[in-house]
Amino acid sequence: MNVLVCVKRVPDPGARIELAAGDQAIETRKLGFTIGPHEECAVEEAVRLIEKLGGSATVLTLGPADAEEQLRDSMAVGADRGILLETEGDDWDPAQTAAAIVAAIRAAERQGSRFDLFLFGNESADAGGFQVGIRVAQALDLPCITGVKRLEAQANKVLARREIATGWEVYEVGLPALLTVREGLNSPRHPSFRSLMAARKKPIERSRPERDPVGLELLRLRLPPDRGTSAEMLGEGKAAVPRVIEVLKELGVLQA
Amino acid sequence: MILAFIEGERNPISPLCLQALTFARELAAGQGMPLEAVAFEREAGDLPGVLQRHGVSRIHRVEHPRLDDYAPEAWAKALAQLMDRARPQFVLAAATDRGNEILARVAAVKNLPMAANCIGWAPGSPPVVVRQRWGGSLLEEAALHAVPPLLTVAPHAVEVREIETQMEASLETFSPVLEEKDFRVRVVAREETHPEGVSLRTASVVVGGGRGVGSADGFRVLEELASLLGAAVGGSRVATNNGWRTHAQQIGLTGNRIAPDLYIACGISGAIQHYVGCKGSKNILVINQDREAPFFRRATHGVVGDLHEVLPALIEEIRRIKT
Numbered sequence: 183m184n185v186l187v188c189v190k191r192v193p194d195p196g197a198r199i200e201l202a203a204g205d206q207a208i209e210t211r212k213l214g215f216t217i218g219p220h221e222e223c224a225v226e227e228a229v230r231l232i233e234k235l236g237g238s239a240t241v242l243t244l245g246p247a248d249a250e251e252q253l254r255d256s257m258a259v260g261a262d263r264g265i266l267l268e269t270e271g272d273d274w275d276p277a278q279t280a281a282a283i284v285a286a287i288r289a290a291e292r293q294g295s296r297f298d299l300f301l302f303g304n305e306s307a308d309a310g311g312f313q314v315g316i317r318v319a320q321a322l323d324l325p326c327i328t329g330v331k332r333l334e335a336q337a338n339k340v341l342a343r344r345e346i347a348t349g350w351e352v353y354e355v356g357l358p359a360l361l362t363v364r365e366g367l368n369s370p371r372h373p374s375f376r377s378l379m380a381a382r383k384k385p386i387e388r389s390r391p392e393r394d395p396v397g398l399e400l401l402r403l404r405l406p407p408d409r410g411t412s413a414e415m416l417g418e419g420k421a422a423v424p425r426v427i428e429v430l431k432e433l434g435v436l437q438a
Numbered sequence: 439m440i441l442a443f444i445e446g447e448r449n450p451i452s453p454l455c456l457q458a459l460t461f462a463r464e465l466a467a468g469q470g471m472p473l474e475a476v477a478f479e480r481e482a483g484d485l486p487g488v489l490q491r492h493g494v495s496r497i498h499r500v501e502h503p504r505l506d507d508y509a510p511e512a513w514a515k516a517l518a519q520l521m522d523r524a525r526p527q528f529v530l531a532a533a534t535d536r537g538n539e540i541l542a543r544v545a546a547v548k549n550l551p552m553a554a555n556c557i558g559w560a561p562g563s564p565p566v567v568v569r570q571r572w573g574g575s576l577l578e579e580a581a582l583h584a585v586p587p588l589l590t591v592a593p594h595a596v597e598v599r600e601i602e603t604q605m606e607a608s609l610e611t612f613s614p615v616l617e618e619k620d621f622r623v624r625v626v627a628r629e630e631t632h633p634e635g636v637s638l639r640t641a642s643v644v645v646g647g648g649r650g651v652g653s654a655d656g657f658r659v660l661e662e663l664a665s666l667l668g669a670a671v672g673g674s675r676v677a678t679n680n681g682w683r684t685h686a687q688q689i690g691l692t693g694n695r696i697a698p699d700l701y702i703a704c705g706i707s708g709a710i711q712h713y714v715g716c717k718g719s720k721n722i723l724v725i726n727q728d729r730e731a732p733f734f735r736r737a738t739h740g741v742v743g744d745l746h747e748v749l750p751a752l753i754e755e756i757r758r759i760k761t
């Protein structure tokens with residue numbers, strides 16, 4: 183089984199987002215970068231599948247040159263190779279992103295790669311467009327199941343479950359197919375020192391993608407009004423307990 | 439004309455869908471356009487009655503012998519065909535799993551942009567939407583260069599309002615042309631789950647733990663407090679990543695959104711990805727040993743201290759009161 187996983191480099195903003203001058207992006211100078219939890223699970227699932235069924239896992243990202251870090255992170259937990267579609271680091275809309283990914287997949291297939299399974303996050307952590315995977319599936323005429331949280335894969339088909347309020351919807355499709363997955367699908371492993379070292383030697387193909395005209399154009403970012411409360415401090419350590427009890431009673435959580 | 443995608447599911451019509459209808463109606467009124475709706479499900483109760491009270495003037499009921507259960511490709515294709523015929527100037531849905539999926543698919547089929555999780559809108563050519571990023575911790579103003587714009591409405595972007603003067607909605611059947619292949623992705627089975635204990639999403643009190651809890655064992659005091667208060671137990675992503683809690687108990691951007699009367703957050707720092715999951719709570723009591731922890735700035739009540747000291751003392755006191 184050959185699996186392609188698409189991941190996106192995003193900042194980890196901690197407790198407060200700050201905007202960079204120009205309001206086009208988050209201020210990231212003091213921040214670390216990561217991929218979203220859904221995508222971590224996608225990478226983990228790809229690695230488990232090839233461990234079980236053989237084959238290879240490729241991880242692809244569209245982003246700045248620094249997004250190599252996220253490809254290396256994914257290779258450190260078991261992906262075999264990386265594809266970096268290098269941009270200037272500015273915002274690409276979901277349709278532009280999908281078109282560039284589709285072109286890259288077609289190029290890889292022209293060079294002899296065959297993918298049986300394509301894994302995406304259900305939504306990206308930062309933009310949350312809920313659509314790149316679906317657009318890629320449409321362009322490549324692949325069956326697509328979204329929001330997958332349980333997966334059983336065989337060499338030629340997958341059984342996927344999606345959680346709804348009352349339980350699970352079960353889907354079954356033949357391969358090749360594209361799935362968008364959610365955190366909870368598995369628990370991603372941590373890389374070992376050895377696997378981190380090994381990842382540094384794995385191959386990455388770099389190219390500059392073509393960019394379609396923009397459809398959903400970012401004009402500016404802004405912060406929502408913060409309900410910045412000033413917490414009523416109830417005390418320190420055990421000494422706070424009497425006040426906590428009073429509050430629980432006031433809120434009707436504890437019957438007086 | 440503005441077209442709203444209606445979801446039925448079990449419950450005749452969900453609150454999120456009614457919110458999206460209210461949003462759509464305000465948009466329609468601002469543009470002087472009628473509001474129409476498209477529905478796929480048959481068992482949707484008194485759909486016309488409900489939609490009329492929300493200002494819908496025409497309902498397109500999609501009928502096809504193979505459209506029994508959810509099949510995203512077939513639904514999207516049907517909606518795209520209806521758009522070709524009815525020519526809406528806007529298409530909206532609630533930003534639910536289905537709403538997002540169907541509009542994204544229609545967008546892909548028709549090569550249009552789609553904006554998910556919108557909370558506002560301003561007219562113009564092109565129109566501008568305000569949409570949520572990072573689960574609502576950041577807002578984006580974006581121009582939608584397309585006709586019709588496709589957008590999904592974020593939960594709680596507006597409050598549901600019915601109209602005062604009711605009008606008659608006409609009911610029309612729409613029969614899409616679908617092929618076998620359009621049903622390659624469809625629900626083949628359903629499994630019901632019966633969650634044990636108090637559910638996180640509906641609990642009126644939630645006790646949550648993070649890295650500060652220290653271990654799976656450390657959660658015992660949280661469970662004890664929860665059982666005394668009839669509360670559900672949840673955790674931060676650190677707690678679930680470490681295997682101290684299951685992912686089903688995670689609170690946050692990629693976990694559950696909770697909205698209890700009281701959320702007691704123990705040993706959690708208050709990262710935005712956690713906060714977006716609990717900001718609907720009426721009261722938040724933060725217990726953290728670091729007085730500089732960011733969570734205190736978004737809490738209603740705070741205790742500075744080691745949770746493993748505070749919680750046992752609190753539990754003892756509650757027990758004393760209860761007996």
Ligand SMILES: Cc1cc2nc3c(=O)[nH]c(=O)nc-3n(C[C@H](O)[C@H](O)[C@H](O)COP(=O)(O)OP(=O)(O)OC[C@H]3O[C@@H](n4cnc5c(N)ncnc54)[C@H](O)[C@@H]3O)c2cc1C
Nearest residue numbers: 307648649650674675690691692705706707711712727745
């Ligand atoms: C895209 C993305 C999505 C994410 N989704 C989620 C999500 O859904 N939910 C989520 O929770 N996180 C999510 N995260 C992770 C998030 O950014 C934080 O890393 C996480 O919430 C931190 O968890 P924490 O507060 O338990 O740990 P920390 O940030 O390490 O905080 C631990 C806190 O415990 C306090 N403490 C330590 N010991 C004690 C003690 N004995 N008594 C009292 N206090 C103590 C410390 O002072 C500290 O404030 C996501 C991250 C990303 C990038």
Ligand SMILES: Nc1ncnc2c1ncn2[C@@H]1O[C@H](COP(=O)(O)O)[C@@H](O)[C@H]1O
Nearest residue numbers: 188189244302303305306311312313314
């Ligand atoms: N720049 C990118 N590079 C690679 N994959 C991406 C990129 N943007 C989005 N994706 C993939 O598409 C999914 C959905 O993104 P979105 O439509 O932005 O919510 C993400 O979880 C990723 O798997």
